[in-house]
Amino acid sequence: MKYIRELVRELVHKHGTSNPMDLAKFENIHVEFDFYEETKGYFIKIDEIKYIVINQLLNEFLMLFVIAHELGHALMHSNNTYIMKYEKGIYHTDSHETFITNNIYEREANYFAVLLLRSYFQAYENSLPSELLEILNAYSNIKEGFDL
Numbered sequence: 001m002k003y004i005r006e007l008v009r010e011l012v013h014k015h016g017t018s019n020p021m022d023l024a025k026f027e028n029i030h031v032e033f034d035f036y037e038e039t040k041g042y043f044i045k046i047d048e049i050k051y052i053v054i055n056q057l058l059n060e061f062l063m064l065f066v067i068a069h070e071l072g073h074a075l076m077h078s079n080n081t082y083i084m085k086y087e088k089g090i091y092h093t094d095s096h097e098t099f100i101t102n103n104i105y106e107r108e109a110n111y112f113a114v115l116l117l118r119s120y121f122q123a124y125e126n127s128l129p130s131e132l133l134e135i136l137n138a139y140s141n142i143k144e145g146f147d148l
């Protein structure tokens with residue numbers, strides 16, 4: 001997972017921001033918003049153009065996390081899959097990879113998002129918004145090797 005840490009560091013350095021929305025823009029990834037009942041968001045690539053679609057009903061912190069998570073897919077997994085969609089608590093993918101591989105992708109995207117948002121909120125280190133902390137903790141709780 002060290003390479004994800006490197007990726008986040010390089011990305012933040014390259015663009016001078018750790019705001020997931022700005023990073024998506026600088027990386028030519030389109031961010032769209034839509035209404036969904038179950039789907040938090042997904043990444044999709046159509047004709048080599050990358051899109052992140054976010055459920056605009058999410059609260060601002062979860063929305064930020066989902067954008068960061070999908071940005072992770074867009075930067076790390078866009079060659080492996082066409083679409084990754086979070087629905088009813090599980091991620092669906094139409095790639096031909098196995099579930100285990102999909103699970104690895106999800107863990108990588110979560111790790112990417114956690115690192116990026118910790119960087120984004122660095123100034124608040126000891127006073128992260130509690131809503132954000134809850135989300136980060138929920139998604140940081142992921143196996144060994146994810147030393148944050």
Ligand SMILES: [Zn+2]
Binds near residue numbers: 069070073105109
């Ligand atoms: Zn995902």
